Amino acid sequence: MMPATERLALLEQLTGLPAPRLAPGHVWLVGAGPGDPGQLTLDALAGLAQADCLVHDDLIDPRVLALAPQAERIFAGKRGGRPSADQADITATLIERARAGYRVLRLKGGDPFVFGRGGEEALALADAGISCRIVPGLTAGLAALAQAGIPATMRGINHAVVLATGHGAGEGGGGLDWAALARLGQPVVLYMALRRLDAICDALLAAGLDPATPAAAVQSGTLPGQRVVVGTLGGFPALVRAEAVESPAMVVIGGVVAMRGKLAP
Structure with missing residues (x-):
């Protein structure tokens, strides 16, 4: 040695x-x-x-x-x-x-x-x-997204990005003021959110966020086993379950997800 x-x-x-x-x-x-x-x-x-x-x-x-x-x-x-x-x-x-x-x-x-x-x-x-x-x-909230072809910021799409944790989100999303985040109209990047994804998405939808808002989950970001699942906010928790997405995974909700179709490696 x-x-x-x-x-x-x-x-x-x-x-x-x-x-x-x-x-x-x-x-x-x-x-x-x-x-x-x-x-x-x-x-x-x-x-x-x-x-x-x-x-x-x-x-x-x-x-x-x-x-x-x-x-x-x-x-x-x-x-x-x-x-x-x-x-x-x-x-x-x-x-x-x-x-x-x-x-x-x-x-x-x-x-x-x-x-x-x-x-x-x-x-x-x-x-x-x-x-x-x-x-x-x-941090995975930026690097894993970039590796998946999803820019955290994109001129013409967003002027800010929110990093948040899904821990502690209960019925109605819990903890955070999800209505305020929905009103921002900026992408939300979620750490440790899979277990509370239903509650979080329901809270964002209840706050008026469009069900057609693009959403993605990046599992094992930057690693050989990386997987990316893309959908829309309205049916995203069901899609994540159907695709058997597992932790560790980052979740991003917002218009920047649509860029993956052009930028994905």
């Missing part, structure tokens, strides 16, 4: 750029992007090359984990409706390993600050006096 110092030197040689150093006792909160290892940033690669301890989410591609063969691996996955790691235990692990002098890399899918609880973990580390660096990552 190549020592971490040699891997880091090789990365610097390949890029011609200085790599940031992950110091003992420090934690990096790193975004691994939407799935494909090619979506990693150079700073994420630098962290993977140096980490002594890798605390990772459930959906991290095994090829990404393999980039840190020297690191202790600690699983900290969270999946809706399934047994998941407790957030307090995850934070306690980060603090304990850092205080023990480990170079700790907390690897999270997408971007750590976009529906990834990265803010909670960063605050806990700050309160514990642990030095923490945030390494942004490509």
Whole structure:
């Protein structure tokens, strides 16, 4: 196994750029992007090359984990409706390993600050006096759509885009003011929405959004098994069930979905 110092030197040689150093006792909160290892940033690669301890989410591609063969691996996955790691235990692990002098890399899918609880973990580390660096990552709400030929913004179609989570949406959509989102007339990109898709679509329809509004689900975005299901808001939940779309999947509702017919790879 190549020592971490040699891997880091090789990365610097390949890029011609200085790599940031992950110091003992420090934690990096790193975004691994939407799935494909090619979506990693150079700073994420630098962290993977140096980490002594890798605390990772459930959906991290095994090829990404393999980039840190020297690191202790600690699983900290969270999946809706399934047994998941407790957030307090995850934070306690980060603090304990850092205080023990480990170079700790907390690897999270997408971007750590976009529906990834990265803010909670960063605050806990700050309160514990642990030095923490945030390494942004490509969020699936933008990258998975682009990979599927659906632009998040398109001149002549939209002037804004809404990123929202489907977690907690109950009868009538729950949580968010879906009527206000419908009135915006801008595309809505939904994370973790499959379990609440009926309630969300019903709420948008009740708020006056046209049933003919284009909608799409992108399953396993950027990965070899990526699937894209396209329909319209009125019958979208039934279509998603008929096509057996499974998590992880992004849902986008809005006019930009119509561009896929011209831009899909």
